[in-house]
């Protein structure tokens with residue numbers, strides 16, 4: 001399986017997940033044009049896409065979805081609440097009913113040869129989900145846009161060899177930063193976003209011998225920076241691994257530039 005971040009952060013999110021036969025996007029939160037060029041630079045032909053999975057209806061996850069869905073006649077997957085909320089946004093435009101596929105948390109389904117499992121996340125949107133992907137005995141897990149995690153989240157992500165995880169903000173930077181009080185409270189809240197520190201704790205819960213790569217994602221432009229997220233997570237994870245050889249590779253997804261293709 002392969003995974004690549006096309007865009008990541010509060011200004012737009014899009015992830016590519018693929019197997020030898022199947023090519024998927026999770027979210028389409030930047031323009032269709034940027035997604036197309038990102039895919040091409042990652043060596044993926046946009047014409048080979050088999051579908052787009054949506055996590056939730058916030059603009060940074062759906063901005064380019066209408067254009068892509070119409071141009072490539074792509075099936076769109078999301079919970080009924082997410083899809084209805086998305087269709088209410090005029091910016092999305094018209095999408096054929098036949099392209100819409102409703103998913104339910106904890107109900108697995110196949111797209112091509114990739115087994116997809118949506119699972120619930122704690123976020124201020126309409127029944128939002130994140131996803132895990134399994135093919136050929138390999139598993140990739142993603143979790144962004146969640147204010148908190150619990151044993152349910154861990155049970156869904158456990159065993160993944162690659163993790164795409166939110167490290168949204170540094171709590172101190174957020175607290176002393178320029179965001180209005182209500183926005184700070186929203187981000188810090190149970191239905192907001194994971195801090196670097198909480199993300200590190202979640203990774204420690206998910207450590208196992210086959211965890212190869214953690215891609216830190218959905219970073220705030222104002223309240224975080226790549227080196228800080230990386231160092232915070234690396235320090236915490238290093239203390240938890242019992243043997244250096246089990247330390248996963250940790251990288252940070254860039255806001256605008258596609259990441260390397262992570263292959264397992």
Ligand SMILES: [Zn+2]
Pocket residue numbers: 056058123125145
């Ligand atoms: Zn969101």
Ligand SMILES: [Zn+2]
Pocket residue numbers: 009010013058060061145218
């Ligand atoms: Zn988001």
